[in-house]
Every structure is written in structure tokens, then in C-alpha cells.
Amino acid sequence: MLLSSFRRAFAVPATCVLAVTGMYLATGWGSQPGADSTADNHASAPAAPGRSGFTFASSGTSVAADQAGHQWAPAASAAITPGMQTYTHGAVPCTANYVFVDDSGNVYIGQAAHCATTGQVIDTNGCTAGSQPLGTPVSFNPNGSPMFGATTTATGQLAYSSWLTMRETGEQDRNTCAYNDFALVKLAPEDAVKVNPSLPHWGGPVGINTNGTNAGDHLYSYWNSILRGGIASLSPQVAESKIDDVAAGGWTHAFVATIPGIPGDSGSAFLDHDGYALGTLSTLAVSLPIVNNIGDISRELAYARAHSGISGLRLVLGTEPFTPNR
Secondary structure, rough: OOHHHHHOEEEHHHHHHHHHHOOOOOOOOOOOOOOOOOOOOOOOOOOOEOOOOOOOOOOOEEEOOHHHHOOOOOOOOEEEEOEEEEEEOOOOOEOOOOEEEEOOOOEEEOOOOHHOOOOOOOOOOOOOOEEOOOOOOOEOOOOOOOOOOOOEEEEEEEEHHHHHHHHHHHOHHHHHHOOOOOEEEEOOOOHHHHEEEOOOOOOOOEEEEEOOOOOEEEEEEEEEHHHHHHOOOHHHEEEEEOOHHHHHOOEEEEEEEEOOOOOOOOEEEEEOOOOEEEEEEEEOOOOOOOOOOEEEEHHHHHHHHHOOOOOOEEOOOOOOOOOOOO
């Protein structure tokens, strides 16, 4: 409990890690590739009741790419994918996570809610923090860098923010306020045909993880901070999960990585050791070794489905197979 309270009290959005650490800090892990736990943590588990009147059910929350009602662009040439840089007007640059569709045929790209913040970079309570309004433009850019800038591939609009929604609904649950850090950007129809839902380098997701992780599991992500200089080889990341904090109610998952998340990595998608969507990069705990936290996508998506007014919101699975040993 003490460690949990310390982490929450000193957590900051992953966009501002350099302001906290002042440098990159390397952290190591003891397990070897292929040594992940074989426990079943996936979406076949029974639904569990949520704290805010919704359930974390697996049925209907994801859809295979070939059943999503869209002709997706080839993964190798798609102009819009998870892992792209996103720029929300007047806020901070981030990294896109998963692709979503609804019953009306709209296509959305996910990002962290704090990517649209109007408050301080240390604000982590989504129930009190400020945010840009819905309708704010968000641009998608591939591999921009401080030296060469970024080229806009498409521009969408902020269509859902967990932070705005929690303020509107008067959310009171401490864990939900602290870790529900999820937003959706709606694409114009002419840009939807440029999308592929697969996570670059790794492929997947193959489903949604609803039961969390075990200590030592390998996790896979694709970070794309502008501070990486547009060098794509720096984006694929392998991390190691820590023990889930029971007091957090499944809302967050901690991990360590060789290089922790840096400004602009916020929102990045994480896959578990079997390629299931686990969550989105959200906060950094001020500790040694540096520990990042992932917002649980099964809960974030359930909250959005219950409160966004977007009918039939589903995560689209990748067209490419999950390949963890690349």
C-alpha cells in the first residue's frame, strides 16, 4: 500500500519524464526472451463488474480487421497506423495507440487524454485536470524530429476524452480518475482508407487482455516521440511487467524498460506476451528504477463505450500476425 501510494502521489504524465529525470536512465531486467508466464490473461475470461456502472466484458469490444466494414490499407504502405505521432492543437505531441470503428462506419485513432491537456504537465487526475474541447483538431505525422519537423499525413478531430467525460459525469472513483487516460480522434472518411490497424514492427493486436499481467511478462510497444529524431529503429520497445497493484483495481499496469518513456511517447499501445492489447502508456512514477504505467485498455474502452455516446465502439484487430521474436 505504501509503495502504491508513493507511485500514485508522484506519478506524472509520460510526456514530461525528461523534466523529472533530466536524462535517460537505463533499467535492466532479469528474465530472458521467451521466459514469460504462461498464465491465461486474455479476453476469454468472464466479464467482471466495473465500479462506474459498466462491465469489462470481452464480447463485442473488438472486431477482426476483415469484419470491421472497411478496406484497410496494406500494412507496409499505410499512411496512418498505430505508433504515429499525434499533435493536438495547443497541447503536447503524443503517440497513437489502437484503431477503432463504430456502428456508423467511422474510424478513430486512440491517444492519451492528457495529450489534449490545458493544465500543468504534472496533472494526472483526469477528474479535475483541464482539457481541450471535443472538436479540437489533431494531426497525424510520421516520424517527425526537432531538426526536420513533421509532415502532416491527416487531420482528425477529438471525438472523445475520458478526462472531459469524467468531469461531466462527476466520476468519484479514485482509480478511474487516476488512470482512465484515453481519447479518440475521429478521421474524415477520405482518410479512413489510409489506415491499417496493425502495430508497426510487432503486428497484432490479436484480442484484448482483460486480466492484466504477471510479474516478469514481456510487453511490446511502439513508441514514437519526436525526440527520437524520426529514427524508426528506436521505436520498437520490449519491456518487463511488474506486479499489478491490487489496490488499483486493474486500472493500471507497471513496467520497466531499458529506456523509459520520454516526452511524446504518451499514449503508445502495449501488447502482452501473446499479442493481446493491454493498454496505453500513461504515467511515470518518480522512483529508481524508472517505472512507467499503462492505462488498462479493457477498462478505458468499457468506460468509453458506456459514456461516449459512440454506438458500437470496437477495437480493430491487426491485419498482421503478432511476431514477438523479430
